[in-house]
Amino acid sequence: xxxxxxxxxxxxxxxxxxxxxxxxxxxxxxxxxxxxxxxxxxxxxxxxxxxxxxxxxxxxxxxxxxxxxxxxxxxxxxxxxxxxxxxxxxxxxxxxxxxxxxxxxxxxxxxxxxxxxxxxxxxxxxxxxxxxxxxxxxxxxxxxxxxxxxxxxxxxxxxxxxxxxxxxxxxxxxxxxxxxxxxxxxxxxxxxxxxxxxxxxxxxxxxxxxxxxxxxxxxxxxxxxxxxxxxxxxxxxxxxxxxxxxxxxxxxxxxxxxxxxxxxxxxxxxxxxxxxxxxxxxxxxxxxxxxxxxxxxxxxxxxxxxxxxxxxxxxxxxxxxxxxxxxxxxxxxxxxxxxxxxxxxxxxxxxxxxxxxxxxxxxxxx
Amino acid sequence: xxxxxxxxxxxxxxxxxxxxxxxxxxxxxxxxxxxxxxxxxxxxxxxxxxxxxxxxxxxxxxxxxxxxxxxxxxxxxxxxxxxxxxxxxxxxxxxxxxxxxxxxxxxxxxxxxxxxxxxxxxxxxxxxxxxxxxxxxxxxxxxxxxxxxxxxxxxxxxxxxxxxxxxxxxxxxxxxxxxxxxxxxxxxxxxxxxxxxxxxxxxxxxxxxxxxxxxxxxxxxxxxxxxxxxxxxxxxxxxxxxxxxxxxxxxxxxxxxxxxxxxxxxxxxxxxxxxxxxxxxxxxxxxxxxxxxxxxxxxxxxxxxxxxxxxxxxxxxxxxxxxxxxxxxxxxxxxxxxxxxxxxxxxxxxxxxxxxxxxxxxxxxx
Numbered sequence: 139x140x141x142x143x144x145x146x147x148x149x150x151x152x153x154x155x156x157x158x159x160x161x162x163x164x165x166x167x168x169x170x171x172x173x174x175x176x177x178x179x180x181x182x183x184x185x186x187x188x189x190x191x192x193x194x195x196x197x198x199x200x201x202x203x204x205x206x207x208x209x210x211x212x213x214x215x216x217x218x219x220x221x222x223x224x225x226x227x228x229x230x231x232x233x234x235x236x237x238x239x240x241x242x243x244x245x246x247x248x249x250x251x252x253x254x255x256x257x258x259x260x261x262x263x264x265x266x267x268x269x270x271x272x273x274x275x276x277x278x279x280x281x282x283x284x285x286x287x288x289x290x291x292x293x294x295x296x297x298x299x300x301x302x303x304x305x306x307x308x309x310x311x312x313x314x315x316x317x318x319x320x321x322x323x324x325x326x327x328x329x330x331x332x333x334x335x336x337x338x339x340x341x342x343x344x345x346x347x348x349x350x351x352x353x354x355x356x357x358x359x360x361x362x363x364x365x366x367x368x369x370x371x372x373x374x375x376x377x378x379x380x381x382x383x384x385x386x387x388x389x390x391x392x393x394x395x396x397x398x399x400x401x402x403x404x405x406x407x408x409x410x411x412x413x414x415x416x417x418x419x420x421x422x423x424x425x426x427x428x429x430x431x432x433x434x435x436x437x438x439x440x441x442x443x444x445x446x447x448x449x450x451x452x453x454x455x456x457x458x459x460x461x462x463x464x465x466x467x468x469x470x471x472x473x474x475x476x477x478x479x480x481x482x483x484x485x486x487x488x489x490x491x492x493x494x495x496x497x498x499x500x501x502x503x504x
Numbered sequence: 505x506x507x508x509x510x511x512x513x514x515x516x517x518x519x520x521x522x523x524x525x526x527x528x529x530x531x532x533x534x535x536x537x538x539x540x541x542x543x544x545x546x547x548x549x550x551x552x553x554x555x556x557x558x559x560x561x562x563x564x565x566x567x568x569x570x571x572x573x574x575x576x577x578x579x580x581x582x583x584x585x586x587x588x589x590x591x592x593x594x595x596x597x598x599x600x601x602x603x604x605x606x607x608x609x610x611x612x613x614x615x616x617x618x619x620x621x622x623x624x625x626x627x628x629x630x631x632x633x634x635x636x637x638x639x640x641x642x643x644x645x646x647x648x649x650x651x652x653x654x655x656x657x658x659x660x661x662x663x664x665x666x667x668x669x670x671x672x673x674x675x676x677x678x679x680x681x682x683x684x685x686x687x688x689x690x691x692x693x694x695x696x697x698x699x700x701x702x703x704x705x706x707x708x709x710x711x712x713x714x715x716x717x718x719x720x721x722x723x724x725x726x727x728x729x730x731x732x733x734x735x736x737x738x739x740x741x742x743x744x745x746x747x748x749x750x751x752x753x754x755x756x757x758x759x760x761x762x763x764x765x766x767x768x769x770x771x772x773x774x775x776x777x778x779x780x781x782x783x784x785x786x787x788x789x790x791x792x793x794x795x796x797x798x799x800x801x802x803x804x805x806x807x808x809x810x811x812x813x814x815x816x817x818x819x820x821x822x823x824x825x826x827x828x829x830x831x832x833x834x835x836x837x838x839x840x841x842x843x844x845x846x847x848x849x850x851x852x853x854x855x856x857x858x859x860x861x862x863x864x865x866x867x868x869x870x
Contacts, residue, residue, distance in 0.1 A: 163673075169678075173680060229636070260691055267596045270636055271680045277643060277672075285665045295662055298665065299651045300655065306643075306647045307645065307648045311534055311641055314539060315535040318538065318633075319536070321633050322630075
């Protein structure tokens with residue numbers, strides 16, 4: 139299978155990340171037990187680790203294997219950064235499952251009810267509070283890992299200080315902007331949001347996902363060249379490539395969220411529909427539907443007690459009314475725009491893997 | 505008045521901080537409006553800015569005026585760091601007032617109800633969500649400011665990377681530990697907490713307050729000497745001094761929380777009693793009280809509808825049963841332990857201000 143090389147690399151990255159996190163001197167400060175257990179819960183579950191893999195591939199592509207190895211602490215930093223945003227998002231979205239296990243606020247709530255015999259409402263509040271603080275601790279660990287990267291004698295310290303600043307301002311603030319938009323869209327029915335259109339939804343996808351992939355590509359490229367010149371042509375090429383692939387990845391992920399089974403998703407089939415997730419799929423379907431079809435979709439969307447049959451009907455409308463096809467088309471366009479950027483960097487096994495990743499998003503069977 | 509020199513310096517620090525924050529290139533990324541307004545709300549209100557002042561005094565004491573000036577971005581970073589922890593703590597503690605204005609979650613809730621005509625429960629949830637994300641954005645801005653400090657050509661970049669790592673692991677994780685302990689103590693009546701004693705309460709004060717003062721002293725000392733040697737004798741002396749003063753400051757603050765008027769506190773008289781804050785004052789009072797007196801105290805403590813008269817009775821018991829005196833005594837002991845560390849660093853106007861600060865905590869009229 140042509141993608142085996144990519145999958146092998148992702149598996150290797152997962153092992154190396156786990157090794158780095160195990161050896162880190164930061165977890166000794168995690169206290170009390172509810173915090174230390176919670177900090178590790180998402181990280182310990184199987185996941186693709188695509189963001190750190192993109193960072194490492196970019197680093198290897200511009201700097202070779204030695205630079206790729208030196209970038210591992212930064213790759214761990216990106217994964218931890220992604221993790222804390224998941225913990226806070228899951229709390230905000232009232233999600234109960236993540237990667238096949240309970241979300242942080244849910245797990246802590248459950249433990250507090252049993253271990254400490256707290257009444258329901260206190261246990262739930264304690265769970266929410268620990269989730270806020272767990273995300274804060276992971277946020278700190280993420281940045282501490284970047285600092286670890288910059289403290290290696292072979293790495294340009296100014297480059298890492300600039301990366302930390304970029305991550306903690308531009309990247310973080312755009313991610314939060316996306317999350318607030320998501321929260322605001324979620325507070326109202328789609329039909330009540332005249333300002334939402336396809337471009338706005340795609341912008342939100344970029345904010346919520348693209349910007350961190352963009353950062354992973356940029357950070358890897360800079361670390362690969364060990365330069366702090368953000369305007370370097372090769373760095374710019376990898377940055378744009380990763381940014382566009384990141385948005386495509388999220389478009390693809392939205393399709394998977396509708397079509398995947400429970401094992402792939404780590405949460406029940408139909409969750410995205412019952413949570414009322416605002417996607418291009420939904421937007422396009424509503425745009426093309428009759429009044430009756432729109433009503434059918436809107437009655438299941440965001441309705442946590444929608445039946446399996448209602449979910450199935452909506453899924454069928456997502457196909458029939460072009461929602462799925464339009465989303466695939468957009469994802470394809472982003473990948474097609476991304477790939478030519480790789481012409482600007484030299485051939486290497488790492489570049490080959492970046493190309494495989496981009497192509498996999500087009501080829502993947504939904 | 506002998507403390508005028510200290511007050512003048514604090515006023516000057518407040519202006520310089522405001523200038524730095526105004527000139528920062530980070531706020532351009534704050535979006536949407538609810539985030540950008542919220543990020544600035546606490547920072548814009550009058551406050552003593554003691555943490556950044558300690559950082560700057562420490563820097564000046566070991567490095568003179570030029571090093572002190574170069575440390576300003578780090579001083580802003582410490583203030584922003586303190587700010588994000590306040591935003592998350594206020595949310596967790598259900599506080600409604602901070603520095604004489606509404607807390608972030610309350611302000612956003614109020615605006616959402618009026619501007620967007622949201623129903624109460626949705627407005628409250630939106631307020632909570634924006635408060636989580638506002639703290640996250642401030643956390644990022646804090647670290648970005650430290651990076652700014654390290655990117656100045658005159659500053660040792662490795663030193664700043666080490667400071668960032670220390671802040672994001674040891675300091676942050678101890679702060680969070682303190683907050684979780686506080687939450688856990690708050691979930692139960694004091695009487696149900698056999699494990700709480702004076703030493704535990706003082707430990708929590710150090711975790712919640714002392715550790716960030718310790719960091720401010722340490723960061724200032726390292727930046728003053730422009731060294732990344734955390735074991736340097738003078739650095740260690742200033743670190744210990746600041747750590748002990750920080751705990752004393754919080755003990756003193758707990759007394760002020762009982763005895764201050766609304767203007768000093770920025771919140772209604774009796775708030776600490778109605779919120780059921782677990783302090784040495786409370787612990788000592790309960791320890792020395794008769795069964796009837798304990799009952800009187802426990803019935804007002806954490807009771808949000810306690811009357812002004814009930815609050816007044818509890819205040820009187822705090823005096824009569826030694827709670828206030830014991831707390832003053834402990835604060836005094838910490839200051840007395842702190843001051844000799846300053847013998848280990850050279851005389852200077854900055855050292856003189858550090859001494860004034862420590863002595864002010866002893867002399868201050870409650």
